[in-house]
Amino acid sequence: MITLRRLHQNKTGDLLACLSGALLTLSFAPFSCFPFAIISSICLLWLWLDTAPARATWRGWLYGLGFFGTSVSWVFISIHRFGYAPLSISFLITSLFIGFLALFPALHGYLLARYFRRADGYTMICAFPSIGVLIEYLRTALFGGFPWVLLGDSQIHAPLKGLAPLMGVYGVSFAILLSAGLILTATNTKNKESRRQCLIAVVCLWAISAGLSIIPWTHPAGSPLQVSLVQGNIPQSIKWDSHQLIANVKHYESLTEPHWNSDIIVWPEAAIPISLQQTEGLIEVLDEKAKRHHASLILGIPVQNFPQDNFYNAVIALGTTKSAYLKHRLVPFGEYTPEPKLFTPLLSFFHIPMSNSIPDTRPPKPLIVNGVEIATFICYEIIYPEWVAQYGEKTGLLLTVSDDSWFGDSLALAQHLESAEMRSLEMGRPGLFVSNTGLTAIIRPNGDLQRIAPAFQSVVLTDHVQPVVGLTPWQERKSLTITLLPLMLIIVAIRFRKQKN
Numbered sequence: 001m002i003t004l005r006r007l008h009q010n011k012t013g014d015l016l017a018c019l020s021g022a023l024l025t026l027s028f029a030p031f032s033c034f035p036f037a038i039i040s041s042i043c044l045l046w047l048w049l050d051t052a053p054a055r056a057t058w059r060g061w062l063y064g065l066g067f068f069g070t071s072v073s074w075v076f077i078s079i080h081r082f083g084y085a086p087l088s089i090s091f092l093i094t095s096l097f098i099g100f101l102a103l104f105p106a107l108h109g110y111l112l113a114r115y116f117r118r119a120d121g122y123t124m125i126c127a128f129p130s131i132g133v134l135i136e137y138l139r140t141a142l143f144g145g146f147p148w149v150l151l152g153d154s155q156i157h158a159p160l161k162g163l164a165p166l167m168g169v170y171g172v173s174f175a176i177l178l179s180a181g182l183i184l185t186a187t188n189t190k191n192k193e194s195r196r197q198c199l200i201a202v203v204c205l206w207a208i209s210a211g212l213s214i215i216p217w218t219h220p221a222g223s224p225l226q227v228s229l230v231q232g233n234i235p236q237s238i239k240w241d242s243h244q245l246i247a248n249v250k251h252y253e254s255l256t257e258p259h260w261n262s263d264i265i266v267w268p269e270a271a272i273p274i275s276l277q278q279t280e281g282l283i284e285v286l287d288e289k290a291k292r293h294h295a296s297l298i299l300g301i302p303v304q305n306f307p308q309d310n311f312y313n314a315v316i317a318l319g320t321t322k323s324a325y326l327k328h329r330l331v332p333f334g335e336y337t338p339e340p341k342l343f344t345p346l347l348s349f350f351h352i353p354m355s356n357s358i359p360d361t362r363p364p365k366p367l368i369v370n371g372v373e374i375a376t377f378i379c380y381e382i383i384y385p386e387w388v389a390q391y392g393e394k395t396g397l398l399l400t401v402s403d404d405s406w407f408g409d410s411l412a413l414a415q416h417l418e419s420a421e422m423r424s425l426e427m428g429r430p431g432l433f434v435s436n437t438g439l440t441a442i443i444r445p446n447g448d449l450q451r452i453a454p455a456f457q458s459v460v461l462t463d464h465v466q467p468v469v470g471l472t473p474w475q476e477r478k479s480l481t482i483t484l485l486p487l488m489l490i491i492v493a494i495r496f497r498k499q500k501n
Contacts, residue, residue, distance in 0.1 A: 024071075221468055226261070228265045268401050272301045273302070283301075313327040405437040430450075
């Protein structure tokens with residue numbers, strides 16, 4: 001029979017690291033079994049304690065393979081089915097992408113084992129959560145960042161969510177890792193008083209977080225607005241077909257017709273898949289109809305950048321108020337090629353088509369509709385916590401237009417919406433999330449879903465939304481708090497380590 005000590009030291013421990021990473025995926029949408037985030041983190045920390053840096057790095061990488069291999073492997077669908085890359089090349093690119101993301105938990109393991117190898121409380125309570133959250137922060141910034149499935153997102157329907165308006169999603173991530181460290185310390189120590197203190201600390205952390213979640217950090221401003229979110233459910237196979245353009249637009253118009261009594265009507269990203277300059281009066285017709293009904297129609301459409309042959313991914317508002325938003329944060333390898341000197345020849349060699357989108361480099365401004373400032377995001381942008389948090393106290397709503405049909409019927413749809421829920425919670429603002437094939441939803445300021453439409457159906461989601469004003473603590477300080485706290489705790493752990501030596 002394999003003892004726990006042998007399991008910790010032999011190759012079975014390596015397998016457990018991979019399985020623990022896969023277990024973490026179950027804590028995110030659509031599964032939303034939030035305790036698995038704690039359990040997975042406990043397993044990982046236990047496998048790292050008293051382990052050489054090389055073994056800890058290897059186990060961290062295996063953990064990352066298990067996690068990212070099960071949570072974001074849907075990128076294969078976009079590359080192969082819609083990017084038309086060969087099966088072997090699609091598998092290679094997806095594998096390289098997952099292998100790269102796995103380097104972040106590998107770095108976590110190396111740093112912990114290299115500098116805090118002892119299985120003591122300072123390692124588990126101070127160093128483990130602090131290094132972990134700083135590396136997660138690094139993942140959101142390095143090479144443009146990939147802040148998908150951030151650890152804290154898994155708690156959007158759990159008591160720890162109460163920390164999000166104070167410290168952002170990173171604060172929730174820190175609380176998960178801290179909880180894991182406290183629980184493992186309690187099980188490892190033979191001192192009954194230390195065990196009791198650790199368990200009390202866990203209970204207090206969760207109780208305080210739950211209490212914070214009932215605080216309304218923002219307050220209502222003005223009258224509620226009736227909004228209608230139009231989910232066209234147009235497959236990618238015909239969405240960009242020029243022969244289907246008129247039929248697709250008429251489809252959106254027919255869905256919209258019964259809802260012109262709404263204050264705001266929203267069509268998804270690139271609902272009109274030709275440039276604004278090529279619409280030949282269509283936009284004017286929609287604008288006049290919206291004005292006639294005293295409504296605002298917001299829709300996604302490309303905008304050509306003359307004289308260059310490239311485009312902005314844009315959102316425009318028609319009707320009662322005219323305004324526009326151009327996308328700033330583009331999808332790497334989807335809308336632009338990072339490090340073009342390195343990757344463009346490779347993509348050309350494998351005949352992988354690339355979008356010719358360009359980002360707007362000006363400071364973002366909200367759409368102003370019916371006198372309400374609407375912070376607008378196109379698809380990928382909503383997953384960046386600090387990008388969303390830059391909007392001011394007068395911002396009344398968050399709006400995300402997207403087209404997740406690029407990822408088929410995969411986990412990406414629910415994970416994307418889960419990130420939008422976390423942004424609403426961090427900002428204390430209602431969110432409108434509109435996608436071509438789903439999921440389309442209205443989100444309350446506390447991050448809960450107010451209404452949601454089923455995926456892969458043509459449907460219009462209509463309800464009333466109350467705009468708000470004010471700032472959450474997270475908006476005021478952004479990453480300052482969550483970077484200072486881990487750095488301070490790391491200093492504490494270093495001082496304790498020197499005293500022990």
